[in-house]
Amino acid sequence: MVETMVRTMAGLREVNGPLTRRQALQRLGLAGAAVPLAATILAACGEQEAPPASAASTPAAPATSESVEGLTRLPLPAVAPPVGGREPQLVKVELETLEVEALIDDGVAYTFWTFNGTVPGPMIRVRQGDTVELTLKNNPNNKTPHNIDLHAVTGPGGGAKYTVVNPGGSATIRFKALNPGVYVYHCAVPPIPMHVSSGMYGLIVVEPPGGLPPVDREFYVMQGDFYLSGQRGQPGRHGFSLEKCLAEQPDYVVFNGSVGALAGERALQAKVGERVRIFFGNGGVNLTSSFHVIGEIFDRVALEAGSVWAENVQTTSVPPGGATIVEFTLEVPGDYVMVDHALGRLMKGASGVIHVEGPENPEVFEVVVPGVELHAGH
Ligand SMILES: [Cu+2]
16 A cells, blocks of 8 residues: 655645734743743843843844845644554655745744755654655755755665755655654755754654554644854844854754744644643754753653653753654643753743643642732833
8 A cells, every 4th residue: 555645835734924023022921921931040040131032232243134024934834643553554755845035033034945845844754664755856946955864764874865956856765664763854965054954854753553652732843053144133134154053153043943933823732631742853953952841741751752761851852863752741721831941042032832721720730829920121
């Protein structure tokens, strides 16, 4: 049996729109909460309150500002459906590389290099023992050759050597998914750090026989660090800074391609009583993530997305080119903020929200005498 799993832009969830800085902060809970949230965390660490991500204190670099009118954030990729209990089969996957200019922050555009126009690229989901036939197309409007290295591939270069395609071209490889787990895929055309840190990464989930245990909700989140010409928050159109990349000093560290990509109307949604699973990957290209959900404890974590599960974990380490699965049950309603707990990166955009609705649960959490509310005013 041959199942075709061709992924196109039309199959992706179009949920993005331009946000003002205040809207983005509000959606992050930052206008009244995300800056205070950061302030609270920093205060708890004995640090001074830092300015928000875009409040660059240094003068803007010249010659990068042009209008970003008409540009929006990238659309978000969907979670691929579970494999279930089926037998191994041939699975066909088609990816297209797209170089696309989009907002990484309010008023700040970056030329992303992508798989299928999203950051991360589409989630590929197969069963252990499947043979995957992967076709990589390079959009004719692109300027650069691209390829793909999948960490789920057993073979030279993870497929990269034989999938280099010029604009307008395509290449196809077949590989057997030998090992279960969650694996990063990425472009590996030199300069590799430029391709990867411009957004060319995604996850391939290889489920074990019988599939992963069912949960109520699944989410797909990837962290990435971005290095721009010009300053963080500087309005205009920006390219890539190799100098900053090699110095490992990103302007932005974000989940799913932009500041506020998973906040406000685009926050992840769940209900009290549900069990959720996050497939979390780190595209990097440089920073290791200390992945944490504020106000939750991971009931179990697939360490480095391998076959060993740890229980009752607060923060899990996810290296560049690595991934994890975290699972937890939601007992109390509210907004739960996903962060890289290297919290300086919070000011560079590394947060996203899980919005949980449902009845209060005073046995688990109750406000007895509230403190004062934090306000964003300075
Ligand atoms: Cu590339």
